[in-house]
Amino acid sequence: MSRVLWTHLVKDLRIEWRSREAVNSMLFFALLVVVLFSLAFSPRGAFSQEISGGVICVATLFASMSALNQAWAREIRHQVLDAQRMAPTPGAELFLAKVLANFLFVSIVQLVLAPVFLVFYNLHIQGQAWQLVLVLPLGTWALVANGTFFAALSIRSRNRELLLPLILFPIFMPALLAMVLATGSILTGDSDPTLWIKLLLGYDVIFTTVSLLLFDVVLNAE
Amino acid sequence: MKKLAIGLYAAATVALMVWGFYQAMYVAPTDAMQGEIFRIIFYHVPSASVAFLFFAISLIGSIGFLAWRRSRPEWAQISDAWALSGAEVGVVFCTVVLITGPIWGRRAWGIWWTWDARLTTTLVLWLIYVSYLLLRRFAAGPQMQTLAAVLGIFGALDVPIVYMSNRWWRTQHPAPVFGGAPGSGMDPSMVHPFLWNMLAWLAWGVLILGLRYQVERQQQKIAAREAQEALNA
Numbered sequence: 001m002s003r004v005l006w007t008h009l010v011k012d013l014r015i016e017w018r019s020r021e022a023v024n025s026m027l028f029f030a031l032l033v034v035v036l037f038s039l040a041f042s043p044r045g046a047f048s049q050e051i052s053g054g055v056i057c058v059a060t061l062f063a064s065m066s067a068l069n070q071a072w073a074r075e076i077r078h079q080v081l082d083a084q085r086m087a088p089t090p091g092a093e094l095f096l097a098k099v100l101a102n103f104l105f106v107s108i109v110q111l112v113l114a115p116v117f118l119v120f121y122n123l124h125i126q127g128q129a130w131q132l133v134l135v136l137p138l139g140t141w142a143l144v145a146n147g148t149f150f151a152a153l154s155i156r157s158r159n160r161e162l163l164l165p166l167i168l169f170p171i172f173m174p175a176l177l178a179m180v181l182a183t184g185s186i187l188t189g190d191s192d193p194t195l196w197i198k199l200l201l202g203y204d205v206i207f208t209t210v211s212l213l214l215f216d217v218v219l220n221a222e
Numbered sequence: 223m224k225k226l227a228i229g230l231y232a233a234a235t236v237a238l239m240v241w242g243f244y245q246a247m248y249v250a251p252t253d254a255m256q257g258e259i260f261r262i263i264f265y266h267v268p269s270a271s272v273a274f275l276f277f278a279i280s281l282i283g284s285i286g287f288l289a290w291r292r293s294r295p296e297w298a299q300i301s302d303a304w305a306l307s308g309a310e311v312g313v314v315f316c317t318v319v320l321i322t323g324p325i326w327g328r329r330a331w332g333i334w335w336t337w338d339a340r341l342t343t344t345l346v347l348w349l350i351y352v353s354y355l356l357l358r359r360f361a362a363g364p365q366m367q368t369l370a371a372v373l374g375i376f377g378a379l380d381v382p383i384v385y386m387s388n389r390w391w392r393t394q395h396p397a398p399v400f401g402g403a404p405g406s407g408m409d410p411s412m413v414h415p416f417l418w419n420m421l422a423w424l425a426w427g428v429l430i431l432g433l434r435y436q437v438e439r440q441q442q443k444i445a446a447r448e449a450q451e452a453l454n455a
Binding site: 150153154156157158159162163166167169170171173174177206207210214217218221 | 288342343346349350352353354356357360361362363365368369372373375376377379
């Protein structure tokens with residue numbers, strides 16, 4: 001891993017380790033969403049198997065909004081972002097480090113929440129469980145990569161926190177669809193999720209590449 | 223001279239649309255299975271084609287802006303005007319698609335909407351370009367055009383998914399009529415009205431696009447002049 005990338009990554013992880021604000025707020029928010037959905041839809045038996053894929057994806061989505069919104073706010077304070085721009089390193093490394101850090105935080109939240117989920121929805125995985133290990137990280141990566149990029153896009157606008165979900169959610173929808181359908185089919189064992197896994201993989205590759213290529217444009221947009 | 227040309231073009235477009243209406247409503251025979259409601263195809267499909275074309279124009283404009291913003295500022299401004307116009311007029315045509323579709327669907331399938339591949343991805347496309355227009359409104363300052371151009375490129379990556387979805391997934395929306403599996407294709411008696419309407423709606427779309435582009439260019443020039451005056455004052 002490049003030195004610069006590693007430095008950025010360690011910085012973000014250290015800040016998070018000292019304050020633990022992103023992970024804690026995400027965890028609690030995701031838990032609240034799971035409970036709210038249970039109250040709204042009262043899942044029982046087979047029905048809970050069907051909707052649980054969707055609920056975990058939406059819970060992850062809403063929870064990561066709070067982390068993404070403040071992802072760049074830290075850099076704007078004390079003109080850190082200007083310093084980053086002036087450094088002779090590619091902006092893409094800063095971006096990738098942020099994505100990796102956020103990906104780690106969201107994955108931690110998902111891992112902690114998974115047993116809670118299994119309990120609340122009485123899930124038993126009828127399909128091939130190992131595929132979940134493939135689907136959830138791919139979907140989370142799609143969310144975090146696009147989310148970090150659009151968060152950078154919206155930092156200089158008036159209603160920063162409002163604009164991020166407005167531009168992220170439409171573009172994220174195909175990945176959300178694939179993630180929900182794949183998780184649903186793994187849990188119910190009804191159909192083969194391979195198509196959706198391939199779609200997620202393709203989506204991740206395309207959008208991560210484009211984000212890396214265009215990040216410098218966004219960072220230096222002035 | 224230019225105003226005369228635009229006026230003539232507008233008159234020709236209106237004439238084409240009247241002719242297209244006549245063809246669609248009176249010349250095309252009634253569909254054997256669907257009855258009269260199928261005539262929406264003469265509005266639904268051309269609007270979809272025009273929307274996709276204009277979103278493509280918007281993409282080219284976005285790419286042009288990013289490519290030329292430092293080297294050729296004037297060209298970059300022209301590109302940005304195309305990007306905005308394409309997105310705006312495209313959203314209008316996409317709205318027409320999303321309204322005429324459910325009307326047709328309610329009558330033909332008995333349901334207003336379904337979350338199958340093509341409908342969902344067309345809705346997502348509409349949402350993406352509305353969010354593009356929102357970004358242009360909310361983001362302030364000189365970097366707005368750059369940020370919007372970047373978002374435009376991201377949004378346009380969705381377009382191929384919309385087009386291919388109809389072919390990849392078994393879906394409620396009818397399979398491709400043109401160039402689909404054997405047994406598809408339109409009855410020859412309907413092809414002519416269809417093509418006339420395609421042409422008419424394309425001409426109308428281009429007229430509106432051109433006018434919107436002109437308005438945007440004028441606004442850009444006014445803004446540039448005001449900025450220059452503020453600098454000189």
